[in-house]
Amino acid sequence: MAKIKLSDYAKVARPQNIDEIMLLAERLQGKTIKMVNSTNTGGGVAEMLHRIIPLYNDLGLKVKWDVIKGNNAFFNTTKAFHNALHGKKEEITQAMLDAYVETNEDNSKELTFEEDYIVIHDPQPAALINLKDKTKGKWIWRCHIDTSHPDPRVWDFLNKYVSRYDASIFSAPSFAKELPIPQYLIYPSIDPFADKNRELSQSEINDVLRKYQIPTDKPIITQVSRFDYLKDPLGIFETYKLVRKHVNCRFVYAGGTASDDPEGTQVLHELQERAANEPDFHILLLPNFADVAVNALQRASTIVMQKSLREGFGLTVTEALWKAKPVVASAVGGIPLQVIPNFTGVLVHSAEGAAYQIRYLLNNPAVMKKLGEYGREHVREKFLMTRTLRNYLLLFLSLQHPGEGLIKL
Numbered sequence: 001m002a003k004i005k006l007s008d009y010a011k012v013a014r015p016q017n018i019d020e021i022m023l024l025a026e027r028l029q030g031k032t033i034k035m036v037n038s039t040n041t042g043g044g045v046a047e048m049l050h051r052i053i054p055l056y057n058d059l060g061l062k063v064k065w066d067v068i069k070g071n072n073a074f075f076n077t078t079k080a081f082h083n084a085l086h087g088k089k090e091e092i093t094q095a096m097l098d099a100y101v102e103t104n105e106d107n108s109k110e111l112t113f114e115e116d117y118i119v120i121h122d123p124q125p126a127a128l129i130n131l132k133d134k135t136k137g138k139w140i141w142r143c144h145i146d147t148s149h150p151d152p153r154v155w156d157f158l159n160k161y162v163s164r165y166d167a168s169i170f171s172a173p174s175f176a177k178e179l180p181i182p183q184y185l186i187y188p189s190i191d192p193f194a195d196k197n198r199e200l201s202q203s204e205i206n207d208v209l210r211k212y213q214i215p216t217d218k219p220i221i222t223q224v225s226r227f228d229y230l231k232d233p234l235g236i237f238e239t240y241k242l243v244r245k246h247v248n249c250r251f252v253y254a255g256g257t258a259s260d261d262p263e264g265t266q267v268l269h270e271l272q273e274r275a276a277n278e279p280d281f282h283i284l285l286l287p288n289f290a291d292v293a294v295n296a297l298q299r300a301s302t303i304v305m306q307k308s309l310r311e312g313f314g315l316t317v318t319e320a321l322w323k324a325k326p327v328v329a330s331a332v333g334g335i336p337l338q339v340i341p342n343f344t345g346v347l348v349h350s351a352e353g354a355a356y357q358i359r360y361l362l363n364n365p366a367v368m369k370k371l372g373e374y375g376r377e378h379v380r381e382k383f384l385m386t387r388t389l390r391n392y393l394l395l396f397l398s399l400q401h402p403g404e405g406l407i408k409l
């Protein structure tokens with residue numbers, strides 16, 4: 001496939017967006033950027049970085065992406081942080097805090113920070129800020145987590161680091177915190193040309209369904225998510241049982257595990273045990289980089305679910321909306337920014353609610369079609385990658401002009 005260029009996005013995104021990007025990039029020529037996170041596969045952050053970095057390069061801005069290294073003790077700690085920041089009760093010991101600090105120190109010795117803008121993603125590498133005084137760049141902490149109700153102990157611990165950055169970025173207004181540094185709101189986004197979102201032919205979709213042995217004899221209701229309790233796979237199974245009392249359909253829970261998530265296998269086994277005698281509840285363990293498979297499963301679905309208990313933004317919702325699918329999703333994290341009730345999808349608060357809405361939709365194809373159409377336009381307007389790129393460029397530029405009320409472009 002030919003390399004996708006920024007100009008190609010004018011065909012699907014709003015063309016004004018592309019003009020703005022070019023203008024902003026001109027003002028940033030020669031600048032360098034570093035992105036740091038903790039995994040290059042699995043999860044939404046890695047997904048977005050893979051897609052957006054080539055566009056920066058296309059604009060003449062050099063971006064380097066580094067992934068921090070850590071052992072099990074570190075990733076167990078950061079997973080507990082992740083859960084606790086999402087409001088889940090977690091035991092955090094002093095040894096865990098020590099593992100966090102030590103791993104960040106070890107990584108500090110390996111990494112260099114000579115760039116003009118350093119974007120640190122999520123809590124895992126946040127303590128790299130200790131190097132700030134030795135660098136010339138502006139440091140930005142990009143939080144992808146729903147921090148609206150964090151465990152105060154973990155937030156206070158992280159806050160010591162976060163408050164030393166030059167700026168922070170959150171994904172939704174409700175995630176913003178009391179901080180002494182500027183906070184910016186930037187929505188995550190999807191790439192319409194990525195294998196995960198591009199148009200697929202019917203034969204490509206059929207190949208995937210055949211490979212994963214999903215017959216097309218009944219409506220398919222799908223959730224694509226990592227095997228993580230916060231994605232509520234057991235709640236999906238409960239929903240399936242409730243729906244199946246009235247409607248004959250299949251459910252698919254498809255996901256992989258991320259290298260920075262040690263809980264995945266346990267969650268997978270628990271779900272497999274629950275669904276052992278249910279041939280119409282399909283559990284698919286996807287390999288990394290199964291993008292066409294994810295795309296095909298979403299496109300083959302009659303309804304896409306995202307029944308998360310907590311959610312950062314929920315890129316899977318964005319992906320499904322872009323494919324004009326009716327979405328039934330929990331009203332958590334960034335999902336309500338995407339799913340406007342009964343306009344771009346349906347919001348639910350329980351397995352019972354989800355089951356009720358799925359039954360209603362399956363009986364009302366015209367409603368499903370309308371939700372899908374509006375959902376796609378909502379994504380075009382707000383959640384395509386070009387919009388994120390534009391907002392980052394604006395942020396970089398504004399950091400070049402601290403304290404100036406008006407920046408002339």
Ligand code: UDP
Pocket residue numbers: 042043044045047196224225226254255256257286289290291294312313314315316317319
């Ligand atoms: N994803 C994937 N394979 C999987 C599970 C998820 O490619 O097995 C993708 C999914 O399509 C989406 C991203 O990983 O692009 C997950 O992002 P989201 O914001 O929904 O959740 P996160 O995993 O970051 O909590």
